[in-house]
Amino acid sequence: MENLRKLSVLVVEDEALIAENLRLTLEDLGYHVIATCYTYAEAQAALAPPAPVPDLVLLDINLGHADPARTGLALGRQLAGQGGPPFIFLTAYSDLDTVRQATQLRPSGYLVKPVSSGALFAAIQLALDRATTHQPAPLPAEVLPAAASSDIGPAFFFVKLGERTHKLSWTAVQRLEAGKNYVTLHLAGQQAGYPVRGSLTYVLDQLLPASLSDHFIRVNRRLVLNAACITGYDEAYVGSSQETKKIAR
Template identity: 50%
Template sequence: MTDKIKVLVVEDEAIIAENLRYSLDDLGFDVVATCYTYQEAVESIHRSAVDLLLLDINLQDSNKEHNGLALAKYARETIKKPFIFLTAYNDRQTIDDAIVLQPNGYLVKPVNSATLFATIQLALERYRTQSAMDGNAKANDAPDYFFVKVGSRTTKVLWDDVYYIEAGKNYVKLRSKSTRLDYPVRGSLSYVVEQLMPAGKRNDFIKINRSIILNRNYITGYDANYVYCHNDKFENGKTGLQQLVEQFKA
């Protein structure tokens, strides 16, 4: 059973906070708390296990220094978890102030569910990668995975289990050997490979035609027309054939 990602929401507008909570719940995340003030957030940080924070930049507080920027600094020093800034503003100064704190994501309200899910997924991967680079985690010990919405649940899928990736119109479809399910990820093939996939895994995947990439570790054979991977076969392209000959030459 996959554990849900635990999210702390800090938003001082009640309607927006509730909409975020409903959206996150629908996407399969676990909202551990919804906080309206800096102090409530600090207390929740100490009280609850949190995987990621959604922080409104402009909190209405009697202490003007108790805003989302200050809370991000506090959270980073206290629990060292990824955070995403939420703001109703997209002016240059607000963005510049936020960038200095190196957030793992940035969202301008109002936020739709698809954008929210994609931003959280990317934020978690960015944090994992940055932690490894900073030496806060050993690269070999870091989990190589991504999160995807399957029904009402957000599911963790290991890149080592993915043997097939195919580009569609608006989504990229990935297939895992463990479940044989097709996992849809919004975006392009290049987005999945260049931004979501860990750099250390990219050499395991071979593009056999314009829309399909296969994990070389599961390729069992090939000919001029098809590539046989895991228990499936896929149409081979000229470029793909050349790569296969080079990769698997005797």
């Protein structure tokens, strides 16, 4: 049975504080950051063979460079032209000319800085979904005003099984189990889980779509079960189809 692997992300952001915050947030969300690049040249080197190809690129739209040939737009144009990995444009700008140029490159998403962890997680999942279906992101005018505050995620998320990326429904998660610093999402038929740094409350409130909250039942402070997996209960125990023994409340 193949184990879950972390999806890889390349961060291209010229502001060091923002780049480091993105790296930490991505790692907390269970992604593998293969590199953090601060310039166009560094990003080109990180994307050139024999460097591993990331599953996704987070790309600052400006990169703090006056030369139009060395901006995030230029790098996005290169990725789009060469059939590179999907990319999400990061922007702190409301400049319509820049946004119009960005739409022509058919990015898989847009995010307005600063970015919350919930919005980042949702944007990555939607970007991967658009990449697999060859659909561009909606026009920025439709998504940028809400992107900075929206923490409502899609009803699915992507994981890597071996070398293949798979789209899974949140309802495929059979249990969420909290450790010291992480919550592990356990999936049917997989020995390894999908780790997310944080508390159960954080995962349930920030990452799990609100429309699916009724599908999951918190048994105790460390465990949440998919209601579809519960086989029975009484005053002291809850039985789960995923466990060989009853789970104490």
